[in-house]
Amino acid sequence: GQSLEQPSEVTAVEGAIVQINCTYQTSGFYGLSWYQQHDGGAPTFLSYNALDGLEETGRFSSFLSRSDSYGYLLLQELQMKDSASYFCAVRDRLDSTLTFGKGTMLLVSP
Amino acid sequence: DAGITQSPRHKVTETGTPVTLRCHQTENHRYMYWYRQDPGHGLRLIHYSYGVKDTDKGEVSDGYSVSRSKTEDFLLTLESATSSQTSVYFCAITRGGTSGTYSYNEQFFGPGTRLTVL
Numbered sequence: 398g399q400s401l402e403q404p405s406e407v408t409a410v411e412g413a414i415v416q417i418n419c420t421y422q423t424s425g426f427y428g429l430s431w432y433q434q435h436d437g438g439a440p441t442f443l444s445y446n447a448l449d450g451l452e453e454t455g456r457f458s459s460f461l462s463r464s465d466s467y468g469y470l471l472l473q474e475l476q477m478k479d480s481a482s483y484f485c486a487v488r489d490r491l492d493s494t495l496t497f498g499k500g501t502m503l504l505v506s507p
Numbered sequence: 508d509a510g511i512t513q514s515p516r517h518k519v520t521e522t523g524t525p526v527t528l529r530c531h532q533t534e535n536h537r538y539m540y541w542y543r544q545d546p547g548h549g550l551r552l553i554h555y556s557y558g559v560k561d562t563d564k565g566e567v568s569d570g571y572s573v574s575r576s577k578t579e580d581f582l583l584t585l586e587s588a589t590s591s592q593t594s595v596y597f598c599a600i601t602r603g604g605t606s607g608t609y610s611y612n613e614q615f616f617g618p619g620t621r622l623t624v625l
Binding site for chain 2: 402429430432439440441442445478484486488494497500
């Protein structure tokens with residue numbers, strides 16, 4: 398079956414850097430995505446990696462190693478508004494369906 | 508925005524009653540999805556559609572049916588609601604994007620429906 402593992406909770410302080418890891422075991426692999434969800438809101442897309450390496454989007458970066466079935470989301474210069482849940486998701490089929498991890502709750506303190 | 512709305516936004520119902528949730532999109536996207544989200548489980552795919560009258564099951568499809576008679580509407584039906592179906596339900600569409608490296612498809616989510624089955 399498909400499985401994605403990510404930590405359930407991470408805490409950090411404002412201005413710090415935090416890394417959220419995701420390991421996956423899926424029957425196929427076409428890309429790894431990251432989504433952010435604030436409490437009570439809808440998930441929103443952050444980033445996507447299909448090839449090995451680092452993708453940077455402002456304060457957020459995402460990394461993928463297909464040989465290790467591993468990726469991470471790096472958040473820099475943390476702000477209080479970054480407190481949210483973060484989900485990794487694998488596109489494991491040629492259609493556009495995704496399998497999501499259970500999410501990591503990030504708590505940013507002053 | 509992809510112009511996705513969900514209705515109702517909140518619903519309380521009783522065990523054994525039928526419930527239909529509606530997802531409406533205004534941008535002619537081909538793919539539409541229904542997820543449920545429960546604490547400790549993340550987002551789990553219930554059903555999805557890849558065109559009018561074309562649907563397929565997801566990971567947790569038991570107890571749910573869907574219909575898509577028009578491109579813009581994707582309906583999720585609980586034929587006989589159970590307490591285990593108390594959840595937040597999200598509809599999503601797929602839309603394309605590009606990074607500096609490659610093109611990709613992102614899923615864009617509606618605001619969600621909070622369903623409580625008593």
